[in-house]
Amino acid sequence: MLEGKKIATRESYGNALAEFGKVYPELVVLDADLTAATKTSIFKKAYPDRHFDCGIAECNMADIAAGLATTGKIPFISSFAMFVAGRAFEQIRNSIGYPHLNVKIGATHAGITVGEDGASHQCNEDISLMRSIPGMVVMCPSDDIEAKASVKAAIEYEGPVYIRFGRAPVPVINDKSEYEFKMGKGNILKEGTDVTIIATGICVCQALEAAMMLKGDGIDAKVINMHTVKPLDEELVIESAKTTKKIVTIEEHSIIGGLGSAVCDVLSTTLPTKVLKIGINDVFGESGSASALIHKYGLDAEGIYSKVKVFLRDGF
Known part of the structure:
Protein backbone atom coordinates (compact mmCIF):
# COMPACT_ATOMS: atom_id res chain seq x y z
CA MET A 1 0.00 0.00 0.00
CA LEU A 2 1.26 3.49 -0.85
CA GLU A 3 2.23 5.32 2.31
CA GLY A 4 2.89 8.96 3.14
CA LYS A 5 1.00 12.22 3.12
CA LYS A 6 -2.64 12.22 2.07
CA ILE A 7 -4.74 15.20 1.06
CA ALA A 8 -8.07 15.57 -0.73
CA THR A 9 -7.74 17.19 -4.15
CA ARG A 10 -10.65 19.52 -3.29
CA GLU A 11 -8.45 20.98 -0.54
CA SER A 12 -5.57 21.29 -3.00
CA TYR A 13 -7.96 23.21 -5.25
CA GLY A 14 -8.79 25.73 -2.53
CA ASN A 15 -5.13 26.20 -1.66
CA ALA A 16 -4.19 26.64 -5.32
CA LEU A 17 -6.83 29.31 -5.89
CA ALA A 18 -5.52 31.32 -2.93
CA GLU A 19 -1.91 30.86 -4.03
CA PHE A 20 -2.49 31.91 -7.63
CA GLY A 21 -4.75 34.73 -6.57
CA LYS A 22 -1.58 36.61 -5.62
CA VAL A 23 -0.17 36.24 -9.13
CA TYR A 24 -3.35 36.75 -11.15
CA PRO A 25 -5.38 39.76 -9.93
CA GLU A 26 -8.00 39.03 -12.59
CA LEU A 27 -8.77 35.66 -10.96
CA VAL A 28 -12.21 35.58 -9.34
CA VAL A 29 -14.10 32.71 -7.71
CA LEU A 30 -17.82 31.96 -7.64
CA ASP A 31 -19.46 29.35 -5.44
CA ALA A 32 -22.98 27.99 -4.93
CA ASP A 33 -23.40 28.00 -1.15
CA LEU A 34 -20.79 25.28 -0.63
CA THR A 35 -17.63 27.25 0.15
CA ALA A 36 -16.66 25.08 3.12
CA ALA A 37 -17.06 21.84 1.18
CA THR A 38 -15.44 22.99 -2.08
CA LYS A 39 -12.67 24.74 -0.11
CA THR A 40 -13.12 27.99 -2.02
CA SER A 41 -13.47 29.45 1.48
CA ILE A 42 -9.65 29.54 1.50
CA PHE A 43 -9.69 31.96 -1.44
CA LYS A 44 -12.60 33.89 0.10
CA LYS A 45 -10.63 34.48 3.28
CA ALA A 46 -7.65 35.81 1.32
CA TYR A 47 -9.60 37.82 -1.27
CA PRO A 48 -13.13 38.52 0.01
CA ASP A 49 -13.78 41.15 -2.66
CA ARG A 50 -13.01 38.64 -5.44
CA HIS A 51 -15.23 35.83 -4.15
CA PHE A 52 -18.94 35.67 -4.94
CA ASP A 53 -21.37 33.26 -3.30
CA CYS A 54 -24.24 32.85 -5.74
CA GLY A 55 -26.36 30.73 -3.42
CA ILE A 56 -27.98 27.47 -4.48
CA ALA A 57 -28.29 28.72 -8.06
CA GLU A 58 -25.69 26.92 -10.17
CA CYS A 59 -27.26 27.92 -13.48
CA ASN A 60 -27.12 31.60 -12.54
CA MET A 61 -23.54 31.14 -11.34
CA ALA A 62 -22.48 29.81 -14.75
CA ASP A 63 -24.09 32.75 -16.55
CA ILE A 64 -22.55 35.29 -14.17
CA ALA A 65 -19.13 33.75 -14.80
CA ALA A 66 -19.70 34.00 -18.54
CA GLY A 67 -20.37 37.70 -18.16
CA LEU A 68 -17.29 38.21 -16.01
CA ALA A 69 -15.15 36.42 -18.60
CA THR A 70 -16.20 38.95 -21.25
CA THR A 71 -14.74 41.73 -19.06
CA GLY A 72 -11.29 40.12 -18.87
CA LYS A 73 -11.71 38.29 -15.58
CA ILE A 74 -10.68 34.65 -15.12
CA PRO A 75 -13.66 33.19 -13.26
CA PHE A 76 -13.68 29.81 -11.52
CA ILE A 77 -17.13 28.44 -10.73
CA SER A 78 -17.35 25.78 -8.04
CA SER A 79 -19.82 23.28 -6.64
CA PHE A 80 -20.24 19.54 -6.34
CA ALA A 81 -19.74 17.84 -9.71
CA MET A 82 -23.36 16.66 -9.67
CA PHE A 83 -24.64 20.22 -9.38
CA VAL A 84 -22.21 22.19 -11.52
CA ALA A 85 -21.87 19.66 -14.36
CA GLY A 86 -25.35 18.20 -14.07
CA ARG A 87 -27.72 20.96 -13.03
CA ALA A 88 -25.90 23.72 -14.92
CA PHE A 89 -25.11 21.72 -18.06
CA GLU A 90 -27.26 23.83 -20.38
CA GLN A 91 -25.72 27.09 -19.19
CA ILE A 92 -22.20 25.68 -19.43
CA ARG A 93 -22.92 24.47 -22.95
CA ASN A 94 -24.68 27.55 -24.30
CA SER A 95 -23.25 30.45 -22.27
CA ILE A 96 -19.67 29.21 -21.79
CA GLY A 97 -18.90 26.48 -24.32
CA TYR A 98 -20.66 27.88 -27.38
CA PRO A 99 -18.94 31.31 -27.24
CA HIS A 100 -15.73 29.58 -25.99
CA LEU A 101 -15.41 31.88 -22.98
CA ASN A 102 -12.53 31.82 -20.53
CA VAL A 103 -14.43 30.21 -17.64
CA LYS A 104 -12.97 27.48 -15.44
CA ILE A 105 -15.15 24.91 -13.68
CA GLY A 106 -13.88 23.46 -10.40
CA ALA A 107 -16.07 20.43 -9.72
CA THR A 108 -15.54 18.84 -6.31
CA HIS A 109 -17.03 15.72 -4.69
CA ALA A 110 -16.95 13.80 -7.98
CA GLY A 111 -17.50 10.05 -8.27
CA ILE A 112 -18.68 7.52 -5.70
CA THR A 113 -16.20 8.65 -3.02
CA VAL A 114 -18.71 11.33 -2.02
CA GLY A 115 -19.67 8.32 0.08
CA GLU A 116 -22.50 8.56 2.58
CA ASP A 117 -24.27 11.32 0.60
CA GLY A 118 -25.40 8.57 -1.76
CA ALA A 119 -26.34 8.29 -5.41
CA SER A 120 -28.03 11.70 -5.68
CA HIS A 121 -24.70 13.40 -4.96
CA GLN A 122 -22.31 10.90 -6.57
CA CYS A 123 -21.67 12.16 -10.08
CA ASN A 124 -20.32 9.39 -12.31
CA GLU A 125 -21.39 11.07 -15.55
CA ASP A 126 -19.62 14.45 -15.47
CA ILE A 127 -16.59 13.58 -17.60
CA SER A 128 -18.93 12.25 -20.28
CA LEU A 129 -21.04 15.41 -20.16
CA MET A 130 -18.09 17.79 -20.30
CA ARG A 131 -16.26 15.79 -22.99
CA SER A 132 -19.28 16.25 -25.23
CA ILE A 133 -19.03 20.06 -25.21
CA PRO A 134 -16.92 21.27 -28.17
CA GLY A 135 -13.71 22.98 -27.09
CA MET A 136 -14.00 22.02 -23.42
CA VAL A 137 -10.79 20.83 -21.74
CA VAL A 138 -11.34 18.10 -19.14
CA MET A 139 -8.79 17.34 -16.43
CA CYS A 140 -8.88 14.89 -13.51
CA PRO A 141 -5.82 15.25 -11.24
CA SER A 142 -4.55 12.33 -9.18
CA ASP A 143 -3.11 14.06 -6.10
CA ASP A 144 -2.31 17.33 -4.34
CA ILE A 145 0.61 18.26 -6.59
CA GLU A 146 -1.27 17.54 -9.79
CA ALA A 147 -4.41 19.32 -8.59
CA LYS A 148 -2.45 22.54 -8.07
CA ALA A 149 -0.71 22.09 -11.42
CA SER A 150 -4.04 21.62 -13.20
CA VAL A 151 -5.40 24.85 -11.69
CA LYS A 152 -2.34 26.75 -12.89
CA ALA A 153 -2.62 25.21 -16.36
CA ALA A 154 -6.30 26.15 -16.49
CA ILE A 155 -5.52 29.76 -15.60
CA GLU A 156 -2.90 29.98 -18.32
CA TYR A 157 -5.17 28.41 -20.94
CA GLU A 158 -7.55 30.67 -22.89
CA GLY A 159 -10.91 28.91 -23.02
CA PRO A 160 -13.29 26.75 -20.95
CA VAL A 161 -11.80 24.13 -18.65
CA TYR A 162 -13.42 21.51 -16.42
CA ILE A 163 -11.36 20.14 -13.50
CA ARG A 164 -12.62 17.22 -11.41
CA PHE A 165 -11.69 17.06 -7.72
CA GLY A 166 -12.40 14.46 -5.04
CA ARG A 167 -13.67 14.56 -1.48
CA ALA A 168 -11.55 11.82 0.09
CA PRO A 169 -7.85 12.23 0.97
CA VAL A 170 -5.48 10.47 -1.46
CA PRO A 171 -1.72 9.76 -1.34
CA VAL A 172 0.75 12.19 -2.89
CA ILE A 173 2.34 10.26 -5.76
CA ASN A 174 3.77 12.99 -8.00
CA ASP A 175 6.44 14.28 -5.64
CA LYS A 176 9.32 13.11 -7.85
CA SER A 177 11.87 15.61 -9.14
CA GLU A 178 11.26 14.53 -12.74
CA TYR A 179 7.50 15.14 -12.55
CA GLU A 180 6.20 17.58 -15.12
CA PHE A 181 2.60 18.55 -15.79
CA LYS A 182 1.52 19.36 -19.33
CA MET A 183 -2.12 19.74 -20.25
CA GLY A 184 -3.01 17.06 -22.81
CA LYS A 185 0.03 14.90 -22.08
CA GLY A 186 -0.09 11.75 -19.98
Missing part, protein backbone atom coordinates in the same frame (compact mmCIF):
# COMPACT_ATOMS: atom_id res chain seq x y z
CA ASN A 187 2.67 10.74 -17.56
CA ILE A 188 4.29 7.30 -17.59
CA LEU A 189 4.64 6.29 -13.94
CA LYS A 190 5.94 2.79 -14.63
CA GLU A 191 7.22 1.14 -17.78
CA GLY A 192 6.00 -2.35 -18.66
CA THR A 193 5.71 -4.82 -21.52
CA ASP A 194 2.75 -7.10 -20.77
CA VAL A 195 -0.19 -4.70 -20.38
CA THR A 196 -0.79 -0.95 -20.22
CA ILE A 197 -2.92 0.41 -17.38
CA ILE A 198 -4.23 3.91 -18.08
CA ALA A 199 -5.79 5.55 -15.03
CA THR A 200 -7.12 8.98 -14.11
CA GLY A 201 -7.87 10.83 -10.87
CA ILE A 202 -7.86 9.00 -7.57
CA CYS A 203 -7.60 5.66 -9.37
CA VAL A 204 -3.99 6.34 -10.36
CA CYS A 205 -2.58 5.43 -6.94
CA GLN A 206 -4.69 2.25 -6.93
CA ALA A 207 -3.39 1.38 -10.40
CA LEU A 208 0.18 1.70 -9.16
CA GLU A 209 -0.52 -0.62 -6.24
CA ALA A 210 -2.20 -3.12 -8.56
CA ALA A 211 0.85 -3.04 -10.83
CA MET A 212 3.04 -3.93 -7.85
CA MET A 213 0.77 -6.88 -7.09
CA LEU A 214 0.84 -8.00 -10.72
CA LYS A 215 4.64 -7.80 -10.69
CA GLY A 216 4.60 -10.41 -7.92
CA ASP A 217 2.87 -12.73 -10.38
CA GLY A 218 5.41 -12.06 -13.10
CA ILE A 219 3.20 -9.60 -15.00
CA ASP A 220 4.98 -6.43 -16.11
CA ALA A 221 2.38 -3.64 -16.26
CA LYS A 222 2.96 -0.20 -17.72
CA VAL A 223 1.10 2.50 -15.74
CA ILE A 224 0.03 5.82 -17.25
CA ASN A 225 -1.46 8.73 -15.35
CA MET A 226 -3.89 10.31 -17.83
CA HIS A 227 -4.69 13.51 -15.95
CA THR A 228 -6.14 15.15 -19.08
CA VAL A 229 -9.06 13.23 -20.56
CA LYS A 230 -9.69 15.87 -23.23
CA PRO A 231 -7.63 16.57 -25.22
CA LEU A 232 -6.39 13.01 -24.79
CA ASP A 233 -2.75 12.11 -25.32
CA GLU A 234 -3.51 10.01 -28.38
CA GLU A 235 0.14 9.51 -29.30
CA LEU A 236 0.90 7.92 -25.93
CA VAL A 237 -2.18 5.69 -26.10
CA ILE A 238 -1.28 4.39 -29.57
CA GLU A 239 2.40 3.95 -28.71
CA SER A 240 1.49 1.95 -25.60
CA ALA A 241 -1.00 -0.23 -27.50
CA LYS A 242 1.68 -1.03 -30.05
CA THR A 243 4.11 -2.03 -27.30
CA THR A 244 1.93 -4.06 -24.92
CA LYS A 245 -1.02 -4.88 -27.23
CA LYS A 246 -3.31 -4.92 -24.19
CA ILE A 247 -4.97 -1.87 -22.60
CA VAL A 248 -6.83 -1.44 -19.31
CA THR A 249 -8.49 1.86 -18.36
CA ILE A 250 -9.47 2.76 -14.80
CA GLU A 251 -11.68 5.62 -13.65
CA GLU A 252 -13.99 6.58 -10.80
CA HIS A 253 -16.65 7.31 -13.39
CA SER A 254 -19.12 5.48 -15.59
CA ILE A 255 -17.48 3.27 -18.21
CA ILE A 256 -19.82 5.07 -20.64
CA GLY A 257 -18.33 8.26 -22.05
CA GLY A 258 -15.34 8.67 -19.76
CA LEU A 259 -11.63 7.86 -20.00
CA GLY A 260 -12.25 4.33 -21.27
CA SER A 261 -14.50 5.58 -24.04
CA ALA A 262 -11.97 8.25 -25.01
CA VAL A 263 -9.21 5.63 -25.26
CA CYS A 264 -11.44 3.30 -27.30
CA ASP A 265 -12.38 6.16 -29.63
CA VAL A 266 -8.71 6.58 -30.50
CA LEU A 267 -7.79 2.92 -30.82
CA SER A 268 -10.87 1.86 -32.81
CA THR A 269 -9.93 4.21 -35.64
CA THR A 270 -6.15 3.89 -35.59
CA LEU A 271 -5.04 0.63 -33.96
CA PRO A 272 -7.84 -1.79 -33.00
CA THR A 273 -6.89 -3.15 -29.60
CA LYS A 274 -8.85 -5.12 -27.04
CA VAL A 275 -9.54 -2.87 -24.06
CA LEU A 276 -10.81 -3.61 -20.55
CA LYS A 277 -12.69 -0.64 -19.08
CA ILE A 278 -12.78 -0.60 -15.28
CA GLY A 279 -15.19 1.89 -13.74
CA ILE A 280 -18.82 2.18 -12.71
CA ASN A 281 -20.75 -0.34 -14.82
CA ASP A 282 -23.93 1.53 -15.85
CA VAL A 283 -25.35 1.64 -12.32
CA PHE A 284 -25.97 4.32 -9.74
CA GLY A 285 -23.85 4.47 -6.62
CA GLU A 286 -25.10 3.99 -3.07
CA SER A 287 -24.51 5.27 0.41
CA GLY A 288 -21.42 4.05 2.25
CA SER A 289 -17.91 5.03 3.23
CA ALA A 290 -15.57 6.01 0.42
CA SER A 291 -13.26 3.07 1.08
CA ALA A 292 -16.14 0.57 1.21
CA LEU A 293 -17.58 1.84 -2.07
CA ILE A 294 -14.22 1.84 -3.84
CA HIS A 295 -13.82 -1.79 -2.76
CA LYS A 296 -17.36 -2.85 -3.67
CA TYR A 297 -17.13 -1.38 -7.16
CA GLY A 298 -13.70 -2.93 -7.76
CA LEU A 299 -11.73 0.30 -8.00
CA ASP A 300 -9.20 -0.48 -5.29
CA ALA A 301 -5.85 -2.16 -5.97
CA GLU A 302 -7.23 -5.59 -5.12
CA GLY A 303 -10.16 -5.22 -7.49
CA ILE A 304 -8.01 -3.87 -10.31
CA TYR A 305 -5.48 -6.66 -9.82
CA SER A 306 -8.16 -9.35 -10.00
CA LYS A 307 -9.84 -7.90 -13.09
CA VAL A 308 -6.56 -7.47 -14.95
CA LYS A 309 -5.58 -11.05 -14.15
CA VAL A 310 -8.86 -12.36 -15.60
CA PHE A 311 -8.53 -10.06 -18.61
CA LEU A 312 -5.03 -11.29 -19.43
CA ARG A 313 -6.09 -14.90 -18.92
CA ASP A 314 -9.34 -14.84 -20.90
CA GLY A 315 -9.16 -11.75 -23.08
CA PHE A 316 -6.72 -12.96 -25.72
Whole structure:
Protein backbone atom coordinates (compact mmCIF):
# COMPACT_ATOMS: atom_id res chain seq x y z
CA MET A 1 0.00 0.00 0.00
CA LEU A 2 1.26 3.49 -0.85
CA GLU A 3 2.23 5.32 2.31
CA GLY A 4 2.89 8.96 3.14
CA LYS A 5 1.00 12.22 3.12
CA LYS A 6 -2.64 12.22 2.07
CA ILE A 7 -4.74 15.20 1.06
CA ALA A 8 -8.07 15.57 -0.73
CA THR A 9 -7.74 17.19 -4.15
CA ARG A 10 -10.65 19.52 -3.29
CA GLU A 11 -8.45 20.98 -0.54
CA SER A 12 -5.57 21.29 -3.00
CA TYR A 13 -7.96 23.21 -5.25
CA GLY A 14 -8.79 25.73 -2.53
CA ASN A 15 -5.13 26.20 -1.66
CA ALA A 16 -4.19 26.64 -5.32
CA LEU A 17 -6.83 29.31 -5.89
CA ALA A 18 -5.52 31.32 -2.93
CA GLU A 19 -1.91 30.86 -4.03
CA PHE A 20 -2.49 31.91 -7.63
CA GLY A 21 -4.75 34.73 -6.57
CA LYS A 22 -1.58 36.61 -5.62
CA VAL A 23 -0.17 36.24 -9.13
CA TYR A 24 -3.35 36.75 -11.15
CA PRO A 25 -5.38 39.76 -9.93
CA GLU A 26 -8.00 39.03 -12.59
CA LEU A 27 -8.77 35.66 -10.96
CA VAL A 28 -12.21 35.58 -9.34
CA VAL A 29 -14.10 32.71 -7.71
CA LEU A 30 -17.82 31.96 -7.64
CA ASP A 31 -19.46 29.35 -5.44
CA ALA A 32 -22.98 27.99 -4.93
CA ASP A 33 -23.40 28.00 -1.15
CA LEU A 34 -20.79 25.28 -0.63
CA THR A 35 -17.63 27.25 0.15
CA ALA A 36 -16.66 25.08 3.12
CA ALA A 37 -17.06 21.84 1.18
CA THR A 38 -15.44 22.99 -2.08
CA LYS A 39 -12.67 24.74 -0.11
CA THR A 40 -13.12 27.99 -2.02
CA SER A 41 -13.47 29.45 1.48
CA ILE A 42 -9.65 29.54 1.50
CA PHE A 43 -9.69 31.96 -1.44
CA LYS A 44 -12.60 33.89 0.10
CA LYS A 45 -10.63 34.48 3.28
CA ALA A 46 -7.65 35.81 1.32
CA TYR A 47 -9.60 37.82 -1.27
CA PRO A 48 -13.13 38.52 0.01
CA ASP A 49 -13.78 41.15 -2.66
CA ARG A 50 -13.01 38.64 -5.44
CA HIS A 51 -15.23 35.83 -4.15
CA PHE A 52 -18.94 35.67 -4.94
CA ASP A 53 -21.37 33.26 -3.30
CA CYS A 54 -24.24 32.85 -5.74
CA GLY A 55 -26.36 30.73 -3.42
CA ILE A 56 -27.98 27.47 -4.48
CA ALA A 57 -28.29 28.72 -8.06
CA GLU A 58 -25.69 26.92 -10.17
CA CYS A 59 -27.26 27.92 -13.48
CA ASN A 60 -27.12 31.60 -12.54
CA MET A 61 -23.54 31.14 -11.34
CA ALA A 62 -22.48 29.81 -14.75
CA ASP A 63 -24.09 32.75 -16.55
CA ILE A 64 -22.55 35.29 -14.17
CA ALA A 65 -19.13 33.75 -14.80
CA ALA A 66 -19.70 34.00 -18.54
CA GLY A 67 -20.37 37.70 -18.16
CA LEU A 68 -17.29 38.21 -16.01
CA ALA A 69 -15.15 36.42 -18.60
CA THR A 70 -16.20 38.95 -21.25
CA THR A 71 -14.74 41.73 -19.06
CA GLY A 72 -11.29 40.12 -18.87
CA LYS A 73 -11.71 38.29 -15.58
CA ILE A 74 -10.68 34.65 -15.12
CA PRO A 75 -13.66 33.19 -13.26
CA PHE A 76 -13.68 29.81 -11.52
CA ILE A 77 -17.13 28.44 -10.73
CA SER A 78 -17.35 25.78 -8.04
CA SER A 79 -19.82 23.28 -6.64
CA PHE A 80 -20.24 19.54 -6.34
CA ALA A 81 -19.74 17.84 -9.71
CA MET A 82 -23.36 16.66 -9.67
CA PHE A 83 -24.64 20.22 -9.38
CA VAL A 84 -22.21 22.19 -11.52
CA ALA A 85 -21.87 19.66 -14.36
CA GLY A 86 -25.35 18.20 -14.07
CA ARG A 87 -27.72 20.96 -13.03
CA ALA A 88 -25.90 23.72 -14.92
CA PHE A 89 -25.11 21.72 -18.06
CA GLU A 90 -27.26 23.83 -20.38
CA GLN A 91 -25.72 27.09 -19.19
CA ILE A 92 -22.20 25.68 -19.43
CA ARG A 93 -22.92 24.47 -22.95
CA ASN A 94 -24.68 27.55 -24.30
CA SER A 95 -23.25 30.45 -22.27
CA ILE A 96 -19.67 29.21 -21.79
CA GLY A 97 -18.90 26.48 -24.32
CA TYR A 98 -20.66 27.88 -27.38
CA PRO A 99 -18.94 31.31 -27.24
CA HIS A 100 -15.73 29.58 -25.99
CA LEU A 101 -15.41 31.88 -22.98
CA ASN A 102 -12.53 31.82 -20.53
CA VAL A 103 -14.43 30.21 -17.64
CA LYS A 104 -12.97 27.48 -15.44
CA ILE A 105 -15.15 24.91 -13.68
CA GLY A 106 -13.88 23.46 -10.40
CA ALA A 107 -16.07 20.43 -9.72
CA THR A 108 -15.54 18.84 -6.31
CA HIS A 109 -17.03 15.72 -4.69
CA ALA A 110 -16.95 13.80 -7.98
CA GLY A 111 -17.50 10.05 -8.27
CA ILE A 112 -18.68 7.52 -5.70
CA THR A 113 -16.20 8.65 -3.02
CA VAL A 114 -18.71 11.33 -2.02
CA GLY A 115 -19.67 8.32 0.08
CA GLU A 116 -22.50 8.56 2.58
CA ASP A 117 -24.27 11.32 0.60
CA GLY A 118 -25.40 8.57 -1.76
CA ALA A 119 -26.34 8.29 -5.41
CA SER A 120 -28.03 11.70 -5.68
CA HIS A 121 -24.70 13.40 -4.96
CA GLN A 122 -22.31 10.90 -6.57
CA CYS A 123 -21.67 12.16 -10.08
CA ASN A 124 -20.32 9.39 -12.31
CA GLU A 125 -21.39 11.07 -15.55
CA ASP A 126 -19.62 14.45 -15.47
CA ILE A 127 -16.59 13.58 -17.60
CA SER A 128 -18.93 12.25 -20.28
CA LEU A 129 -21.04 15.41 -20.16
CA MET A 130 -18.09 17.79 -20.30
CA ARG A 131 -16.26 15.79 -22.99
CA SER A 132 -19.28 16.25 -25.23
CA ILE A 133 -19.03 20.06 -25.21
CA PRO A 134 -16.92 21.27 -28.17
CA GLY A 135 -13.71 22.98 -27.09
CA MET A 136 -14.00 22.02 -23.42
CA VAL A 137 -10.79 20.83 -21.74
CA VAL A 138 -11.34 18.10 -19.14
CA MET A 139 -8.79 17.34 -16.43
CA CYS A 140 -8.88 14.89 -13.51
CA PRO A 141 -5.82 15.25 -11.24
CA SER A 142 -4.55 12.33 -9.18
CA ASP A 143 -3.11 14.06 -6.10
CA ASP A 144 -2.31 17.33 -4.34
CA ILE A 145 0.61 18.26 -6.59
CA GLU A 146 -1.27 17.54 -9.79
CA ALA A 147 -4.41 19.32 -8.59
CA LYS A 148 -2.45 22.54 -8.07
CA ALA A 149 -0.71 22.09 -11.42
CA SER A 150 -4.04 21.62 -13.20
CA VAL A 151 -5.40 24.85 -11.69
CA LYS A 152 -2.34 26.75 -12.89
CA ALA A 153 -2.62 25.21 -16.36
CA ALA A 154 -6.30 26.15 -16.49
CA ILE A 155 -5.52 29.76 -15.60
CA GLU A 156 -2.90 29.98 -18.32
CA TYR A 157 -5.17 28.41 -20.94
CA GLU A 158 -7.55 30.67 -22.89
CA GLY A 159 -10.91 28.91 -23.02
CA PRO A 160 -13.29 26.75 -20.95
CA VAL A 161 -11.80 24.13 -18.65
CA TYR A 162 -13.42 21.51 -16.42
CA ILE A 163 -11.36 20.14 -13.50
CA ARG A 164 -12.62 17.22 -11.41
CA PHE A 165 -11.69 17.06 -7.72
CA GLY A 166 -12.40 14.46 -5.04
CA ARG A 167 -13.67 14.56 -1.48
CA ALA A 168 -11.55 11.82 0.09
CA PRO A 169 -7.85 12.23 0.97
CA VAL A 170 -5.48 10.47 -1.46
CA PRO A 171 -1.72 9.76 -1.34
CA VAL A 172 0.75 12.19 -2.89
CA ILE A 173 2.34 10.26 -5.76
CA ASN A 174 3.77 12.99 -8.00
CA ASP A 175 6.44 14.28 -5.64
CA LYS A 176 9.32 13.11 -7.85
CA SER A 177 11.87 15.61 -9.14
CA GLU A 178 11.26 14.53 -12.74
CA TYR A 179 7.50 15.14 -12.55
CA GLU A 180 6.20 17.58 -15.12
CA PHE A 181 2.60 18.55 -15.79
CA LYS A 182 1.52 19.36 -19.33
CA MET A 183 -2.12 19.74 -20.25
CA GLY A 184 -3.01 17.06 -22.81
CA LYS A 185 0.03 14.90 -22.08
CA GLY A 186 -0.09 11.75 -19.98
CA ASN A 187 2.67 10.74 -17.56
CA ILE A 188 4.29 7.30 -17.59
CA LEU A 189 4.64 6.29 -13.94
CA LYS A 190 5.94 2.79 -14.63
CA GLU A 191 7.22 1.14 -17.78
CA GLY A 192 6.00 -2.35 -18.66
CA THR A 193 5.71 -4.82 -21.52
CA ASP A 194 2.75 -7.10 -20.77
CA VAL A 195 -0.19 -4.70 -20.38
CA THR A 196 -0.79 -0.95 -20.22
CA ILE A 197 -2.92 0.41 -17.38
CA ILE A 198 -4.23 3.91 -18.08
CA ALA A 199 -5.79 5.55 -15.03
CA THR A 200 -7.12 8.98 -14.11
CA GLY A 201 -7.87 10.83 -10.87
CA ILE A 202 -7.86 9.00 -7.57
CA CYS A 203 -7.60 5.66 -9.37
CA VAL A 204 -3.99 6.34 -10.36
CA CYS A 205 -2.58 5.43 -6.94
CA GLN A 206 -4.69 2.25 -6.93
CA ALA A 207 -3.39 1.38 -10.40
CA LEU A 208 0.18 1.70 -9.16
CA GLU A 209 -0.52 -0.62 -6.24
CA ALA A 210 -2.20 -3.12 -8.56
CA ALA A 211 0.85 -3.04 -10.83
CA MET A 212 3.04 -3.93 -7.85
CA MET A 213 0.77 -6.88 -7.09
CA LEU A 214 0.84 -8.00 -10.72
CA LYS A 215 4.64 -7.80 -10.69
CA GLY A 216 4.60 -10.41 -7.92
CA ASP A 217 2.87 -12.73 -10.38
CA GLY A 218 5.41 -12.06 -13.10
CA ILE A 219 3.20 -9.60 -15.00
CA ASP A 220 4.98 -6.43 -16.11
CA ALA A 221 2.38 -3.64 -16.26
CA LYS A 222 2.96 -0.20 -17.72
CA VAL A 223 1.10 2.50 -15.74
CA ILE A 224 0.03 5.82 -17.25
CA ASN A 225 -1.46 8.73 -15.35
CA MET A 226 -3.89 10.31 -17.83
CA HIS A 227 -4.69 13.51 -15.95
CA THR A 228 -6.14 15.15 -19.08
CA VAL A 229 -9.06 13.23 -20.56
CA LYS A 230 -9.69 15.87 -23.23
CA PRO A 231 -7.63 16.57 -25.22
CA LEU A 232 -6.39 13.01 -24.79
CA ASP A 233 -2.75 12.11 -25.32
CA GLU A 234 -3.51 10.01 -28.38
CA GLU A 235 0.14 9.51 -29.30
CA LEU A 236 0.90 7.92 -25.93
CA VAL A 237 -2.18 5.69 -26.10
CA ILE A 238 -1.28 4.39 -29.57
CA GLU A 239 2.40 3.95 -28.71
CA SER A 240 1.49 1.95 -25.60
CA ALA A 241 -1.00 -0.23 -27.50
CA LYS A 242 1.68 -1.03 -30.05
CA THR A 243 4.11 -2.03 -27.30
CA THR A 244 1.93 -4.06 -24.92
CA LYS A 245 -1.02 -4.88 -27.23
CA LYS A 246 -3.31 -4.92 -24.19
CA ILE A 247 -4.97 -1.87 -22.60
CA VAL A 248 -6.83 -1.44 -19.31
CA THR A 249 -8.49 1.86 -18.36
CA ILE A 250 -9.47 2.76 -14.80
CA GLU A 251 -11.68 5.62 -13.65
CA GLU A 252 -13.99 6.58 -10.80
CA HIS A 253 -16.65 7.31 -13.39
CA SER A 254 -19.12 5.48 -15.59
CA ILE A 255 -17.48 3.27 -18.21
CA ILE A 256 -19.82 5.07 -20.64
CA GLY A 257 -18.33 8.26 -22.05
CA GLY A 258 -15.34 8.67 -19.76
CA LEU A 259 -11.63 7.86 -20.00
CA GLY A 260 -12.25 4.33 -21.27
CA SER A 261 -14.50 5.58 -24.04
CA ALA A 262 -11.97 8.25 -25.01
CA VAL A 263 -9.21 5.63 -25.26
CA CYS A 264 -11.44 3.30 -27.30
CA ASP A 265 -12.38 6.16 -29.63
CA VAL A 266 -8.71 6.58 -30.50
CA LEU A 267 -7.79 2.92 -30.82
CA SER A 268 -10.87 1.86 -32.81
CA THR A 269 -9.93 4.21 -35.64
CA THR A 270 -6.15 3.89 -35.59
CA LEU A 271 -5.04 0.63 -33.96
CA PRO A 272 -7.84 -1.79 -33.00
CA THR A 273 -6.89 -3.15 -29.60
CA LYS A 274 -8.85 -5.12 -27.04
CA VAL A 275 -9.54 -2.87 -24.06
CA LEU A 276 -10.81 -3.61 -20.55
CA LYS A 277 -12.69 -0.64 -19.08
CA ILE A 278 -12.78 -0.60 -15.28
CA GLY A 279 -15.19 1.89 -13.74
CA ILE A 280 -18.82 2.18 -12.71
CA ASN A 281 -20.75 -0.34 -14.82
CA ASP A 282 -23.93 1.53 -15.85
CA VAL A 283 -25.35 1.64 -12.32
CA PHE A 284 -25.97 4.32 -9.74
CA GLY A 285 -23.85 4.47 -6.62
CA GLU A 286 -25.10 3.99 -3.07
CA SER A 287 -24.51 5.27 0.41
CA GLY A 288 -21.42 4.05 2.25
CA SER A 289 -17.91 5.03 3.23
CA ALA A 290 -15.57 6.01 0.42
CA SER A 291 -13.26 3.07 1.08
CA ALA A 292 -16.14 0.57 1.21
CA LEU A 293 -17.58 1.84 -2.07
CA ILE A 294 -14.22 1.84 -3.84
CA HIS A 295 -13.82 -1.79 -2.76
CA LYS A 296 -17.36 -2.85 -3.67
CA TYR A 297 -17.13 -1.38 -7.16
CA GLY A 298 -13.70 -2.93 -7.76
CA LEU A 299 -11.73 0.30 -8.00
CA ASP A 300 -9.20 -0.48 -5.29
CA ALA A 301 -5.85 -2.16 -5.97
CA GLU A 302 -7.23 -5.59 -5.12
CA GLY A 303 -10.16 -5.22 -7.49
CA ILE A 304 -8.01 -3.87 -10.31
CA TYR A 305 -5.48 -6.66 -9.82
CA SER A 306 -8.16 -9.35 -10.00
CA LYS A 307 -9.84 -7.90 -13.09
CA VAL A 308 -6.56 -7.47 -14.95
CA LYS A 309 -5.58 -11.05 -14.15
CA VAL A 310 -8.86 -12.36 -15.60
CA PHE A 311 -8.53 -10.06 -18.61
CA LEU A 312 -5.03 -11.29 -19.43
CA ARG A 313 -6.09 -14.90 -18.92
CA ASP A 314 -9.34 -14.84 -20.90
CA GLY A 315 -9.16 -11.75 -23.08
CA PHE A 316 -6.72 -12.96 -25.72
